[in-house]
Amino acid sequence: MSPVATTTxxxxxxxxxxxxxxxxxxxxxxxxxxxxxxxxxxxxxWLLGLVxxxxxxxxxxxxxxxxxxxxxxxxxxxxxxGLDNYRTMFTEDPSFWHAVKTTLVFALVATPLKLAAALGVxxxxxxxxxxxxxxxxxxxxxxxxxxxxxxxxxxxxMFNRDGAFNSFLSWFGIEGKAWVNDPDFALGTLILLAVWxxxxxxxxxxxxxxxxxxxxxxxxxxxxxxxxxxxxxxxxPMLSPVIFFNLVLETINGFQGFTSAFVLSNGTxxxxxxxxxxxxxxxxxxxNEYQMGYASAMAWVFLLAIGLVTAVVFRTGKFWVHxxxxxx
Amino acid sequence: MTASHPLxxxxxxxxxxxxxxxxxxxxxxxxxxxxxxxxxxxELSFFWWGxxxxxxxxxxxxxxxxxxxxxxxxKKTWQANQGYFDKLATxxxxxxxxxxxxxxxNFLAEYATRNVTADLAEYSKSGKIDTSKFPKxxxxxxxxxxxxxxxxxxxxxxxxxYNKTKLEAAGVALPTTGQxxxxxxxxxxxxxxxxxxxxxxxxxxxxxxxWVWLRQQGKELYNGKELGFxxxxxxxxxxxxxxxxxxxxxxxPDVIHEGNAxxxxxxxxxxxxALTSWVWANQLPELQKNTKDQLGVIAYPGxxxxxxxxxxxxxSVYRGSKNKDVAADVLNFLANDPEAGxxxxxxxxxxSNTDIRTQVAASTDNxxxxxxxxxxxxxxxxxxxxxxxxxxxxxxxxxxxxxxxEEAQYGRATPAQAAEQFFAASQAAISR
Numbered sequence: 217m218s219p220v221a222t223t224t225x226x227x228x229x230x231x232x233x234x235x236x237x238x239x240x241x242x243x244x245x246x247x248x249x250x251x252x253x254x255x256x257x258x259x260x261x262w263l264l265g266l267v268x269x270x271x272x273x274x275x276x277x278x279x280x281x282x283x284x285x286x287x288x289x290x291x292x293x294x295x296x297x298g299l300d301n302y303r304t305m306f307t308e309d310p311s312f313w314h315a316v317k318t319t320l321v322f323a324l325v326a327t328p329l330k331l332a333a334a335l336g337v338x339x340x341x342x343x344x345x346x347x348x349x350x351x352x353x354x355x356x357x358x359x360x361x362x363x364x365x366x367x368x369x370x371x372x373x374m375f376n377r378d379g380a381f382n383s384f385l386s387w388f389g390i391e392g393k394a395w396v397n398d399p400d401f402a403l404g405t406l407i408l409l410a411v412w413x414x415x416x417x418x419x420x421x422x423x424x425x426x427x428x429x430x431x432x433x434x435x436x437x438x439x440x441x442x443x444x445x446x447x448x449x450x451x452x453p454m455l456s457p458v459i460f461f462n463l464v465l466e467t468i469n470g471f472q473g474f475t476s477a478f479v480l481s482n483g484t485x486x487x488x489x490x491x492x493x494x495x496x497x498x499x500x501x502x503x504n505e506y507q508m509g510y511a512s513a514m515a516w517v518f519l520l521a522i523g524l525v526t527a528v529v530f531r532t533g534k535f536w537v538h539x540x541x542x543x544x
Numbered sequence: 545m546t547a548s549h550p551l552x553x554x555x556x557x558x559x560x561x562x563x564x565x566x567x568x569x570x571x572x573x574x575x576x577x578x579x580x581x582x583x584x585x586x587e588l589s590f591f592w593w594g595x596x597x598x599x600x601x602x603x604x605x606x607x608x609x610x611x612x613x614x615x616x617x618x619k620k621t622w623q624a625n626q627g628y629f630d631k632l633a634t635x636x637x638x639x640x641x642x643x644x645x646x647x648x649x650n651f652l653a654e655y656a657t658r659n660v661t662a663d664l665a666e667y668s669k670s671g672k673i674d675t676s677k678f679p680k681x682x683x684x685x686x687x688x689x690x691x692x693x694x695x696x697x698x699x700x701x702x703x704x705x706y707n708k709t710k711l712e713a714a715g716v717a718l719p720t721t722g723q724x725x726x727x728x729x730x731x732x733x734x735x736x737x738x739x740x741x742x743x744x745x746x747x748x749x750x751x752x753x754x755w756v757w758l759r760q761q762g763k764e765l766y767n768g769k770e771l772g773f774x775x776x777x778x779x780x781x782x783x784x785x786x787x788x789x790x791x792x793x794x795x796x797p798d799v800i801h802e803g804n805a806x807x808x809x810x811x812x813x814x815x816x817x818a819l820t821s822w823v824w825a826n827q828l829p830e831l832q833k834n835t836k837d838q839l840g841v842i843a844y845p846g847x848x849x850x851x852x853x854x855x856x857x858x859x860s861v862y863r864g865s866k867n868k869d870v871a872a873d874v875l876n877f878l879a880n881d882p883e884a885g886x887x888x889x890x891x892x893x894x895x896s897n898t899d900i901r902t903q904v905a906a907s908t909d910n911x912x913x914x915x916x917x918x919x920x921x922x923x924x925x926x927x928x929x930x931x932x933x934x935x936x937x938x939x940x941x942x943x944x945x946x947x948x949x950e951e952a953q954y955g956r957a958t959p960a961q962a963a964e965q966f967f968a969a970s971q972a973a974i975s976r
Contacts (some may be wrong), residue, residue: 231761394796
């Protein structure tokens with residue numbers, strides 16, 4: 217009420233000060249409209265992007281998921297198939313379940329390891345020794361390269377039979393395997409690649425660690441608490457909102473892993489389907505087999521599944537995330 | 545994909561970028577309608593995959609056409625093989641496929657059965673595209689459902705490339721065309737023992753080797769839109785190569801897996817990890833570029849007359865093109881004009897027009913190209929009828945064969961189990 221009134225007064229000195237109530241009522245909504253109009257004008261670029269390259273294609277893919285759309289044929293020959301794609305997925309496509317399993321293994325192993333590595337290194341860097349800044353930069357570097365193809369290619373060559381990793385092992389007289397070409401180890405090398413890129417959550421952890429009040433540690437020291445005890449009773453609870461944030465993001469990232477698996481297997485998911493992630497299977501269905509309707513259905517199941525997992529993580533958050541400005 | 549934490553500011557920026565990208569797209573969509581120009585000027589879009597060298601000669605050949613027909617110009621687009629078919633599919637989905645595009649037998653039926661390609665049979669019959677100098681099998685191998693879906697642009701046939709240098713150094717006899725499969729494996733075992741290099745790449749995951757072997761058993765990979773073999777055939781094939789692996793005639797499974805990639809540079813005969821690779825005969829010059837060792841080429845084992853002239857690739861015309869007649873004339877020019885033939889050489893395979901092929905063979909000073917043309921020519925004399933173009937679902941059958949064969953190679957499945965898996969999966973892929 218009052219802010220609007222004051223702005224009106226401030227910006228319209230020419231309006232008679234003793235304007236009638238009726239005049240003001242007409243005046244105010246009009247101003248409101250023009251202000252919100254300006255707001256929308258500023259929003260347009262973003263809104264346009266949201267609608268044209270996110271919302272419309274998403275809705276489109278929802279529609280396509282109920283059809284037998286095959287990319288190449290005329291639109292007219294596309295048929296509505298109801299829930300067939302969804303039914304096929306759950307009952308007739310063994311590769312689907314294999315891909316689900318592969319993705320779960322990848323996400324459930326890589327995410328905790330990555331977060332643990334990020335937290336561990338962040339705690340060490342937080343000790344504030346001389347070259348901490350340099351190390352922070354170095355550790356952060358790999359995650360800047362993110363899902364880059366170049367990085368995946370380097371990784372694959374490093375873990376080949378005659379790659380750098382095996383040369384390293386040979387110094388100790390160990391004969392390495394052809395890690396990336398062995399169905400027992402290929403997924404493992406991808407997990408390692410994901411874990412190695414712990415820089416982004418590490419930087420966030422580091423910022424969180426700097427927020428923990430030093431008095432708490434001092435008080436604990438006075439009480440004679442060991443470093444481990446301090447970590448468990450002070451650092452972890454104080455950091456829990458940051459851990460939660462990282463956990464949500466990295467879980468979602470983990471499920472979406474694609475680039476490295478694509479590069480390692482040349483887009484096939486091999487050797488012997490060992491790197492057939494969900495997203496890769498979706499890609500193969502859509503772009504190699506031209507079952508785009510089916511691929512769209514897979515995408516929507518994926519969206520719902522990630523939503524579900526995120527919701528579960530949020531639910532559990534109640535029990536272990538402490539906000540220091542809250543009641544506890 | 546991984547580890548990017550969107551900041552609000554970045555999202556605003558990406559929104560802006562999106563709008564900047566989307567606006568011209570939206571505006572452009574209104575003006576992209578093809579209108580046949582009144583002044584007779586025609587611009588054809590032309591799309592192919594390949595490397596720098598292919599791009600240069602293709603552009604030269606097209607420029608030659610333009611110099612003879614000044615009213616026709618080209619909008620040329622090319623890229624690496626990886627992602628090419630994603631792009632082509634996307635363009636097709638938007639009813640915006642190029643007037644002329646390069647395609648191969650993995651995808652020809654996918655596109656032809658979905659009515660994307662124009663039927664070139666009319667042009668071929670009327671002589672507007674002169675195919676009289678083409679080997680007959682090459683035209684058959686471009687025909688899908690009675691329609692000429694693509695004009696074969698280059699011929700090749702299966703070729704077993706071997707490492708001459710290493711074999712001669714170790715005093716092993718060179719392999720010859722006409723050896724039986726068992727003889728070949730025995731030869732490879734002996735060669736491996738003498739050279740300390742795996743004797744032969746294990747081709748059990750390779751559809752073209754499987755196909756030749758099937759034809760020698762009186763079977764086919766496909767009969768029309770059905771599989772041309774039984775589960776027992778697959779099992780026999782897998783067992784043949786399990787025997788070879790047990791006899792140490794082949795490399796280890798992880799090396800075989802490397803060799804199963806299709807890139808020329810990863811073939812084991814080039815990387816020095818095996819004495820032979822199972823490729824297409826016209827790939828010899830390209831393979832030779834990647835190794836210092838001297839290479840040679842022969843036919844696959846068994847009865848070589850069961851091999852066939854396979855179109856290494858095709859040019860197809862988009863059914864929705866506004867200038868199909870001009871496009872057909874361009875294809876005719878590229879395939880039959882001696883000058884264009886000289887420019888294009890054997891880059892896309894041996895020229896389909898046999899006169900041009902002879903001319904190219906006479907004028908080249910590349911020894912491995914000469915050998916390829918000679919060997920292919922000798923084999924071609926005995927070729928029987930060509931099979932039909934692989935049907936829709938072929939690329940899935942190929943990848944399923946790799947998967948099943950590798951299961952057997954890594955010892956995760958017996959040949960019988962792998963055969964059962966492959967047979968079921970390929971049946972599903974074909975009947976889709």
